[in-house]
Amino acid sequence: MSELVLVGIGTGDPQHLTLQAVRALATVDLVLLPRKGEDKAALAELRRAICAELPRATPLPVAEFDLPERDPATPDYRQRVDDWHDAIAAAWLQALAAHPAARRVALLVWGDPSLYDSTLRIADRLRPAPQVTVIPGITALQALTAAHAIPLNGIGEPFTVTTGRRLRDHGWPPGVDTVVVMLDAGGAWQALAPEGIEIWWGACLGLPSQQTVHGPLAEVGPRILDVRAALRARQGWVMDIYLLRRAAR
Structure with missing residues:
Protein backbone atom coordinates (compact mmCIF):
# COMPACT_ATOMS: atom_id res chain seq x y z
CA MET A 1 0.00 0.00 0.00
CA SER A 2 1.37 3.36 -1.02
CA GLU A 3 -1.71 5.51 -0.28
CA LEU A 4 -4.46 5.24 2.33
CA VAL A 5 -7.62 7.16 1.43
CA LEU A 6 -9.89 7.93 4.39
CA VAL A 7 -13.36 8.66 3.05
CA GLY A 8 -16.00 10.28 5.25
CA ILE A 9 -19.32 8.65 4.33
CA GLY A 10 -21.76 10.56 6.53
CA THR A 11 -24.06 9.07 9.12
CA GLY A 12 -26.02 6.44 7.26
CA ASP A 13 -27.67 7.86 4.19
CA PRO A 14 -25.73 6.79 1.05
CA GLN A 15 -26.63 10.21 -0.40
CA HIS A 16 -24.27 11.76 2.17
CA LEU A 17 -21.39 10.61 -0.04
CA THR A 18 -19.87 13.67 -1.69
CA LEU A 19 -18.89 13.88 -5.36
CA GLN A 20 -15.26 14.06 -4.21
CA ALA A 21 -15.73 10.79 -2.31
CA VAL A 22 -17.37 9.07 -5.28
CA ARG A 23 -14.50 10.11 -7.55
CA ALA A 24 -11.89 8.93 -5.04
CA LEU A 25 -13.56 5.54 -4.57
CA ALA A 26 -13.77 5.11 -8.32
CA THR A 27 -9.97 4.93 -8.50
CA VAL A 28 -8.90 2.94 -5.40
CA ASP A 29 -7.73 -0.67 -5.65
CA LEU A 30 -9.28 -1.97 -2.45
CA VAL A 31 -11.55 -1.05 0.46
CA LEU A 32 -10.84 -2.21 4.00
CA LEU A 33 -14.16 -2.99 5.65
CA PRO A 34 -14.46 -3.59 9.42
CA ARG A 35 -16.86 -6.13 10.87
CA GLU A 53 -23.28 1.04 -6.10
CA LEU A 54 -20.18 2.98 -7.10
CA PRO A 55 -19.92 3.93 -10.79
CA ARG A 56 -16.87 1.82 -11.65
CA ALA A 57 -15.88 -0.18 -14.70
CA THR A 58 -15.21 -3.17 -12.43
CA PRO A 59 -16.55 -4.05 -8.95
CA LEU A 60 -14.55 -2.61 -6.08
CA PRO A 61 -12.62 -5.32 -4.22
CA VAL A 62 -13.30 -5.42 -0.48
CA ALA A 63 -11.12 -6.88 2.27
CA GLU A 64 -13.12 -7.47 5.44
CA PHE A 65 -11.59 -7.79 8.88
CA ASP A 66 -12.89 -8.28 12.41
CA LEU A 67 -12.52 -5.11 14.43
CA PRO A 68 -10.65 -5.81 17.69
CA GLU A 69 -12.35 -4.92 20.94
CA ARG A 70 -10.94 -2.82 23.73
CA ASP A 71 -9.63 -4.83 26.67
CA PRO A 72 -11.76 -3.91 29.70
CA ALA A 73 -9.10 -5.38 32.00
CA THR A 74 -6.74 -2.46 31.31
CA PRO A 75 -7.56 0.05 34.07
CA ASP A 76 -6.09 3.17 32.46
CA TYR A 77 -8.45 4.58 29.81
CA ARG A 78 -5.73 6.15 27.65
CA GLN A 79 -3.66 2.97 27.69
CA ARG A 80 -6.75 0.92 26.88
CA VAL A 81 -7.41 3.09 23.81
CA ASP A 82 -3.74 3.05 22.73
CA ASP A 83 -3.61 -0.74 22.91
CA TRP A 84 -6.86 -0.94 20.95
CA HIS A 85 -5.51 1.33 18.21
CA ASP A 86 -2.38 -0.83 17.98
CA ALA A 87 -4.57 -3.90 17.53
CA ILE A 88 -6.65 -2.23 14.82
CA ALA A 89 -3.55 -1.18 12.88
CA ALA A 90 -2.32 -4.78 13.07
CA ALA A 91 -5.71 -5.99 11.78
CA TRP A 92 -5.45 -3.60 8.80
CA LEU A 93 -2.01 -4.93 7.92
CA GLN A 94 -3.14 -8.53 8.25
CA ALA A 95 -6.07 -7.88 5.89
CA LEU A 96 -3.79 -6.10 3.41
CA ALA A 97 -1.33 -8.99 3.38
CA ALA A 98 -3.82 -10.97 1.28
CA HIS A 99 -3.87 -8.19 -1.33
CA PRO A 100 -0.22 -7.35 -2.08
CA ALA A 101 -1.06 -5.71 -5.42
CA ALA A 102 -3.35 -3.09 -3.84
CA ARG A 103 -1.52 0.21 -3.87
CA ARG A 104 -4.33 2.70 -3.22
CA VAL A 105 -6.53 1.51 -0.35
CA ALA A 106 -9.62 3.16 1.12
CA LEU A 107 -11.36 3.07 4.47
CA LEU A 108 -14.95 4.26 4.73
CA VAL A 109 -15.20 6.36 7.87
CA TRP A 110 -18.54 6.91 9.60
CA GLY A 111 -19.16 10.66 9.71
CA ASP A 112 -15.89 12.52 9.14
CA PRO A 113 -12.32 11.43 9.94
CA SER A 114 -11.66 14.69 11.82
CA LEU A 115 -14.38 14.61 14.50
CA TYR A 116 -14.22 12.09 17.37
CA ASP A 117 -12.80 9.42 15.10
CA SER A 118 -9.45 7.70 15.58
CA THR A 119 -8.77 6.46 12.04
CA LEU A 120 -6.09 9.11 11.47
CA ARG A 121 -4.36 8.18 14.74
CA ILE A 122 -4.42 4.51 13.77
CA ALA A 123 -3.02 5.34 10.32
CA ASP A 124 -0.04 6.99 12.05
CA ARG A 125 0.90 3.57 13.42
CA LEU A 126 1.36 1.97 10.00
CA ARG A 127 4.90 1.03 8.97
CA PRO A 128 5.99 1.68 6.33
CA ALA A 129 3.90 4.82 6.48
CA PRO A 130 1.67 5.34 3.44
CA GLN A 131 0.57 8.69 2.06
CA VAL A 132 -2.71 9.55 3.80
CA THR A 133 -5.46 11.35 1.88
CA VAL A 134 -8.60 12.54 3.68
CA ILE A 135 -11.95 13.04 1.94
CA PRO A 136 -14.19 14.98 4.38
CA GLY A 137 -17.68 13.77 5.13
CA ILE A 138 -20.92 14.95 6.70
CA THR A 139 -20.64 14.78 10.48
CA ALA A 140 -23.22 13.60 12.99
CA LEU A 141 -23.27 17.20 14.22
CA GLN A 142 -24.35 18.43 10.78
CA ALA A 143 -26.90 15.63 10.44
CA LEU A 144 -28.36 16.51 13.85
CA THR A 145 -28.82 20.22 13.15
CA ALA A 146 -30.24 19.42 9.71
CA ALA A 147 -32.71 16.89 11.12
CA HIS A 148 -34.01 19.51 13.58
CA ALA A 149 -33.62 22.44 11.11
CA ILE A 150 -31.74 24.55 13.65
CA PRO A 151 -28.57 26.67 13.57
CA LEU A 152 -25.68 25.28 15.55
CA ASN A 153 -24.71 28.50 17.30
CA GLY A 154 -26.29 31.73 18.42
CA ILE A 155 -25.37 34.91 16.53
CA GLY A 156 -21.68 35.51 17.05
CA GLU A 157 -21.59 32.99 19.93
CA PRO A 158 -19.19 30.10 20.55
CA PHE A 159 -20.16 26.52 21.29
CA THR A 160 -18.40 23.47 22.70
CA VAL A 161 -18.32 19.92 21.34
CA THR A 162 -17.58 17.42 24.10
CA THR A 163 -18.17 13.83 25.18
CA GLY A 164 -20.69 12.25 27.48
CA ARG A 165 -17.88 11.21 29.81
CA ARG A 166 -16.64 14.79 30.22
CA LEU A 167 -20.13 16.22 30.63
CA ARG A 168 -20.88 13.68 33.35
CA ASP A 169 -17.55 14.17 35.15
CA HIS A 170 -17.04 17.94 34.76
CA GLY A 171 -20.48 19.44 34.17
CA TRP A 172 -21.39 22.23 31.79
CA PRO A 173 -18.31 23.59 29.96
CA PRO A 174 -17.50 27.18 30.97
CA GLY A 175 -17.97 30.15 28.70
CA VAL A 176 -20.67 28.78 26.38
CA ASP A 177 -24.44 28.42 26.27
CA THR A 178 -24.49 25.74 23.55
CA VAL A 179 -22.96 22.28 24.05
CA VAL A 180 -22.93 19.37 21.59
CA VAL A 181 -22.41 15.98 23.21
CA MET A 182 -21.04 12.93 21.40
CA LEU A 183 -19.92 9.46 22.50
CA ASP A 184 -22.44 9.32 25.32
CA ALA A 185 -23.04 5.84 26.70
CA GLY A 186 -26.48 7.09 27.70
CA GLY A 187 -28.00 10.05 29.52
CA ALA A 188 -24.94 12.01 30.65
CA TRP A 189 -27.19 15.08 30.78
CA GLN A 190 -28.68 13.65 33.98
CA ALA A 191 -25.62 15.05 35.77
CA LEU A 192 -26.92 18.58 35.03
CA ALA A 193 -29.65 20.59 36.70
CA PRO A 194 -32.18 20.55 33.82
CA GLU A 195 -33.93 23.86 34.48
CA GLY A 196 -33.57 26.34 31.64
CA ILE A 197 -31.93 23.83 29.27
CA GLU A 198 -33.35 22.78 25.91
CA ILE A 199 -32.23 19.59 24.15
CA TRP A 200 -32.20 18.52 20.51
CA TRP A 201 -31.43 14.78 20.36
CA GLY A 202 -30.98 12.41 17.46
CA ALA A 203 -30.09 8.74 17.08
CA CYS A 204 -29.18 6.65 14.02
CA LEU A 205 -29.23 9.84 11.96
CA GLY A 206 -29.49 9.20 8.24
CA LEU A 207 -30.68 5.62 8.70
CA PRO A 208 -34.22 4.30 8.30
CA SER A 209 -34.33 3.87 12.10
CA GLN A 210 -33.57 7.57 12.74
CA GLN A 211 -35.23 9.04 15.83
CA THR A 212 -35.27 12.66 17.01
CA VAL A 213 -36.63 14.34 20.15
CA HIS A 214 -36.65 18.03 21.06
CA GLY A 215 -37.91 19.97 24.03
CA PRO A 216 -37.11 21.24 27.53
CA LEU A 217 -34.62 18.83 29.09
CA ALA A 218 -36.66 18.42 32.27
CA GLU A 219 -39.66 17.26 30.22
CA VAL A 220 -38.18 15.13 27.42
CA GLY A 221 -35.06 13.69 29.09
CA PRO A 222 -36.87 10.56 30.39
CA ARG A 223 -38.54 10.00 26.99
CA ILE A 224 -35.17 10.16 25.23
CA LEU A 225 -33.85 7.44 27.52
CA ASP A 226 -36.86 5.26 26.68
CA VAL A 227 -36.52 5.80 22.91
CA ARG A 228 -32.79 5.12 23.10
CA ALA A 229 -33.30 1.90 25.05
CA ALA A 230 -35.95 0.72 22.59
CA LEU A 231 -33.62 1.35 19.64
CA ARG A 232 -30.80 -0.59 21.29
CA ALA A 233 -33.11 -3.49 22.13
CA ARG A 234 -34.45 -3.61 18.57
CA GLN A 235 -31.21 -3.41 16.59
CA GLY A 236 -28.48 -4.25 19.11
CA TRP A 237 -26.72 -0.87 18.96
CA VAL A 238 -27.41 2.84 18.95
CA MET A 239 -25.36 5.90 17.98
CA ASP A 240 -26.72 9.23 19.16
CA ILE A 241 -25.75 12.87 19.54
CA TYR A 242 -27.46 15.85 21.12
CA LEU A 243 -27.29 19.61 21.43
CA LEU A 244 -27.97 21.33 24.71
CA ARG A 245 -28.71 25.05 24.87
CA ARG A 246 -29.43 27.15 27.90
CA ALA A 247 -30.80 30.64 28.08
CA ALA A 248 -28.05 33.25 27.85
CA ARG A 249 -26.91 34.41 31.26
Whole structure:
Protein backbone atom coordinates (compact mmCIF):
# COMPACT_ATOMS: atom_id res chain seq x y z
CA MET A 1 0.00 0.00 0.00
CA SER A 2 1.37 3.36 -1.02
CA GLU A 3 -1.71 5.51 -0.28
CA LEU A 4 -4.46 5.24 2.33
CA VAL A 5 -7.62 7.16 1.43
CA LEU A 6 -9.89 7.93 4.39
CA VAL A 7 -13.36 8.66 3.05
CA GLY A 8 -16.00 10.28 5.25
CA ILE A 9 -19.32 8.65 4.33
CA GLY A 10 -21.76 10.56 6.53
CA THR A 11 -24.06 9.07 9.12
CA GLY A 12 -26.02 6.44 7.26
CA ASP A 13 -27.67 7.86 4.19
CA PRO A 14 -25.73 6.79 1.05
CA GLN A 15 -26.63 10.21 -0.40
CA HIS A 16 -24.27 11.76 2.17
CA LEU A 17 -21.39 10.61 -0.04
CA THR A 18 -19.87 13.67 -1.69
CA LEU A 19 -18.89 13.88 -5.36
CA GLN A 20 -15.26 14.06 -4.21
CA ALA A 21 -15.73 10.79 -2.31
CA VAL A 22 -17.37 9.07 -5.28
CA ARG A 23 -14.50 10.11 -7.55
CA ALA A 24 -11.89 8.93 -5.04
CA LEU A 25 -13.56 5.54 -4.57
CA ALA A 26 -13.77 5.11 -8.32
CA THR A 27 -9.97 4.93 -8.50
CA VAL A 28 -8.90 2.94 -5.40
CA ASP A 29 -7.73 -0.67 -5.65
CA LEU A 30 -9.28 -1.97 -2.45
CA VAL A 31 -11.55 -1.05 0.46
CA LEU A 32 -10.84 -2.21 4.00
CA LEU A 33 -14.16 -2.99 5.65
CA PRO A 34 -14.46 -3.59 9.42
CA ARG A 35 -16.86 -6.13 10.87
CA LYS A 36 -18.08 -5.19 14.35
CA GLY A 37 -20.01 -8.32 15.28
CA GLU A 38 -23.51 -9.54 14.53
CA ASP A 39 -25.17 -6.80 16.57
CA LYS A 40 -23.68 -4.14 14.26
CA ALA A 41 -23.91 -6.06 11.00
CA ALA A 42 -26.07 -3.30 9.48
CA LEU A 43 -23.12 -0.88 9.60
CA ALA A 44 -20.94 -3.25 7.56
CA GLU A 45 -23.82 -3.90 5.17
CA LEU A 46 -24.19 -0.18 4.51
CA ARG A 47 -20.52 0.04 3.59
CA ARG A 48 -20.90 -2.96 1.28
CA ALA A 49 -23.89 -1.32 -0.39
CA ILE A 50 -21.93 1.89 -0.99
CA CYS A 51 -19.11 -0.08 -2.60
CA ALA A 52 -21.53 -2.07 -4.77
CA GLU A 53 -23.28 1.04 -6.10
CA LEU A 54 -20.18 2.98 -7.10
CA PRO A 55 -19.92 3.93 -10.79
CA ARG A 56 -16.87 1.82 -11.65
CA ALA A 57 -15.88 -0.18 -14.70
CA THR A 58 -15.21 -3.17 -12.43
CA PRO A 59 -16.55 -4.05 -8.95
CA LEU A 60 -14.55 -2.61 -6.08
CA PRO A 61 -12.62 -5.32 -4.22
CA VAL A 62 -13.30 -5.42 -0.48
CA ALA A 63 -11.12 -6.88 2.27
CA GLU A 64 -13.12 -7.47 5.44
CA PHE A 65 -11.59 -7.79 8.88
CA ASP A 66 -12.89 -8.28 12.41
CA LEU A 67 -12.52 -5.11 14.43
CA PRO A 68 -10.65 -5.81 17.69
CA GLU A 69 -12.35 -4.92 20.94
CA ARG A 70 -10.94 -2.82 23.73
CA ASP A 71 -9.63 -4.83 26.67
CA PRO A 72 -11.76 -3.91 29.70
CA ALA A 73 -9.10 -5.38 32.00
CA THR A 74 -6.74 -2.46 31.31
CA PRO A 75 -7.56 0.05 34.07
CA ASP A 76 -6.09 3.17 32.46
CA TYR A 77 -8.45 4.58 29.81
CA ARG A 78 -5.73 6.15 27.65
CA GLN A 79 -3.66 2.97 27.69
CA ARG A 80 -6.75 0.92 26.88
CA VAL A 81 -7.41 3.09 23.81
CA ASP A 82 -3.74 3.05 22.73
CA ASP A 83 -3.61 -0.74 22.91
CA TRP A 84 -6.86 -0.94 20.95
CA HIS A 85 -5.51 1.33 18.21
CA ASP A 86 -2.38 -0.83 17.98
CA ALA A 87 -4.57 -3.90 17.53
CA ILE A 88 -6.65 -2.23 14.82
CA ALA A 89 -3.55 -1.18 12.88
CA ALA A 90 -2.32 -4.78 13.07
CA ALA A 91 -5.71 -5.99 11.78
CA TRP A 92 -5.45 -3.60 8.80
CA LEU A 93 -2.01 -4.93 7.92
CA GLN A 94 -3.14 -8.53 8.25
CA ALA A 95 -6.07 -7.88 5.89
CA LEU A 96 -3.79 -6.10 3.41
CA ALA A 97 -1.33 -8.99 3.38
CA ALA A 98 -3.82 -10.97 1.28
CA HIS A 99 -3.87 -8.19 -1.33
CA PRO A 100 -0.22 -7.35 -2.08
CA ALA A 101 -1.06 -5.71 -5.42
CA ALA A 102 -3.35 -3.09 -3.84
CA ARG A 103 -1.52 0.21 -3.87
CA ARG A 104 -4.33 2.70 -3.22
CA VAL A 105 -6.53 1.51 -0.35
CA ALA A 106 -9.62 3.16 1.12
CA LEU A 107 -11.36 3.07 4.47
CA LEU A 108 -14.95 4.26 4.73
CA VAL A 109 -15.20 6.36 7.87
CA TRP A 110 -18.54 6.91 9.60
CA GLY A 111 -19.16 10.66 9.71
CA ASP A 112 -15.89 12.52 9.14
CA PRO A 113 -12.32 11.43 9.94
CA SER A 114 -11.66 14.69 11.82
CA LEU A 115 -14.38 14.61 14.50
CA TYR A 116 -14.22 12.09 17.37
CA ASP A 117 -12.80 9.42 15.10
CA SER A 118 -9.45 7.70 15.58
CA THR A 119 -8.77 6.46 12.04
CA LEU A 120 -6.09 9.11 11.47
CA ARG A 121 -4.36 8.18 14.74
CA ILE A 122 -4.42 4.51 13.77
CA ALA A 123 -3.02 5.34 10.32
CA ASP A 124 -0.04 6.99 12.05
CA ARG A 125 0.90 3.57 13.42
CA LEU A 126 1.36 1.97 10.00
CA ARG A 127 4.90 1.03 8.97
CA PRO A 128 5.99 1.68 6.33
CA ALA A 129 3.90 4.82 6.48
CA PRO A 130 1.67 5.34 3.44
CA GLN A 131 0.57 8.69 2.06
CA VAL A 132 -2.71 9.55 3.80
CA THR A 133 -5.46 11.35 1.88
CA VAL A 134 -8.60 12.54 3.68
CA ILE A 135 -11.95 13.04 1.94
CA PRO A 136 -14.19 14.98 4.38
CA GLY A 137 -17.68 13.77 5.13
CA ILE A 138 -20.92 14.95 6.70
CA THR A 139 -20.64 14.78 10.48
CA ALA A 140 -23.22 13.60 12.99
CA LEU A 141 -23.27 17.20 14.22
CA GLN A 142 -24.35 18.43 10.78
CA ALA A 143 -26.90 15.63 10.44
CA LEU A 144 -28.36 16.51 13.85
CA THR A 145 -28.82 20.22 13.15
CA ALA A 146 -30.24 19.42 9.71
CA ALA A 147 -32.71 16.89 11.12
CA HIS A 148 -34.01 19.51 13.58
CA ALA A 149 -33.62 22.44 11.11
CA ILE A 150 -31.74 24.55 13.65
CA PRO A 151 -28.57 26.67 13.57
CA LEU A 152 -25.68 25.28 15.55
CA ASN A 153 -24.71 28.50 17.30
CA GLY A 154 -26.29 31.73 18.42
CA ILE A 155 -25.37 34.91 16.53
CA GLY A 156 -21.68 35.51 17.05
CA GLU A 157 -21.59 32.99 19.93
CA PRO A 158 -19.19 30.10 20.55
CA PHE A 159 -20.16 26.52 21.29
CA THR A 160 -18.40 23.47 22.70
CA VAL A 161 -18.32 19.92 21.34
CA THR A 162 -17.58 17.42 24.10
CA THR A 163 -18.17 13.83 25.18
CA GLY A 164 -20.69 12.25 27.48
CA ARG A 165 -17.88 11.21 29.81
CA ARG A 166 -16.64 14.79 30.22
CA LEU A 167 -20.13 16.22 30.63
CA ARG A 168 -20.88 13.68 33.35
CA ASP A 169 -17.55 14.17 35.15
CA HIS A 170 -17.04 17.94 34.76
CA GLY A 171 -20.48 19.44 34.17
CA TRP A 172 -21.39 22.23 31.79
CA PRO A 173 -18.31 23.59 29.96
CA PRO A 174 -17.50 27.18 30.97
CA GLY A 175 -17.97 30.15 28.70
CA VAL A 176 -20.67 28.78 26.38
CA ASP A 177 -24.44 28.42 26.27
CA THR A 178 -24.49 25.74 23.55
CA VAL A 179 -22.96 22.28 24.05
CA VAL A 180 -22.93 19.37 21.59
CA VAL A 181 -22.41 15.98 23.21
CA MET A 182 -21.04 12.93 21.40
CA LEU A 183 -19.92 9.46 22.50
CA ASP A 184 -22.44 9.32 25.32
CA ALA A 185 -23.04 5.84 26.70
CA GLY A 186 -26.48 7.09 27.70
CA GLY A 187 -28.00 10.05 29.52
CA ALA A 188 -24.94 12.01 30.65
CA TRP A 189 -27.19 15.08 30.78
CA GLN A 190 -28.68 13.65 33.98
CA ALA A 191 -25.62 15.05 35.77
CA LEU A 192 -26.92 18.58 35.03
CA ALA A 193 -29.65 20.59 36.70
CA PRO A 194 -32.18 20.55 33.82
CA GLU A 195 -33.93 23.86 34.48
CA GLY A 196 -33.57 26.34 31.64
CA ILE A 197 -31.93 23.83 29.27
CA GLU A 198 -33.35 22.78 25.91
CA ILE A 199 -32.23 19.59 24.15
CA TRP A 200 -32.20 18.52 20.51
CA TRP A 201 -31.43 14.78 20.36
CA GLY A 202 -30.98 12.41 17.46
CA ALA A 203 -30.09 8.74 17.08
CA CYS A 204 -29.18 6.65 14.02
CA LEU A 205 -29.23 9.84 11.96
CA GLY A 206 -29.49 9.20 8.24
CA LEU A 207 -30.68 5.62 8.70
CA PRO A 208 -34.22 4.30 8.30
CA SER A 209 -34.33 3.87 12.10
CA GLN A 210 -33.57 7.57 12.74
CA GLN A 211 -35.23 9.04 15.83
CA THR A 212 -35.27 12.66 17.01
CA VAL A 213 -36.63 14.34 20.15
CA HIS A 214 -36.65 18.03 21.06
CA GLY A 215 -37.91 19.97 24.03
CA PRO A 216 -37.11 21.24 27.53
CA LEU A 217 -34.62 18.83 29.09
CA ALA A 218 -36.66 18.42 32.27
CA GLU A 219 -39.66 17.26 30.22
CA VAL A 220 -38.18 15.13 27.42
CA GLY A 221 -35.06 13.69 29.09
CA PRO A 222 -36.87 10.56 30.39
CA ARG A 223 -38.54 10.00 26.99
CA ILE A 224 -35.17 10.16 25.23
CA LEU A 225 -33.85 7.44 27.52
CA ASP A 226 -36.86 5.26 26.68
CA VAL A 227 -36.52 5.80 22.91
CA ARG A 228 -32.79 5.12 23.10
CA ALA A 229 -33.30 1.90 25.05
CA ALA A 230 -35.95 0.72 22.59
CA LEU A 231 -33.62 1.35 19.64
CA ARG A 232 -30.80 -0.59 21.29
CA ALA A 233 -33.11 -3.49 22.13
CA ARG A 234 -34.45 -3.61 18.57
CA GLN A 235 -31.21 -3.41 16.59
CA GLY A 236 -28.48 -4.25 19.11
CA TRP A 237 -26.72 -0.87 18.96
CA VAL A 238 -27.41 2.84 18.95
CA MET A 239 -25.36 5.90 17.98
CA ASP A 240 -26.72 9.23 19.16
CA ILE A 241 -25.75 12.87 19.54
CA TYR A 242 -27.46 15.85 21.12
CA LEU A 243 -27.29 19.61 21.43
CA LEU A 244 -27.97 21.33 24.71
CA ARG A 245 -28.71 25.05 24.87
CA ARG A 246 -29.43 27.15 27.90
CA ALA A 247 -30.80 30.64 28.08
CA ALA A 248 -28.05 33.25 27.85
CA ARG A 249 -26.91 34.41 31.26
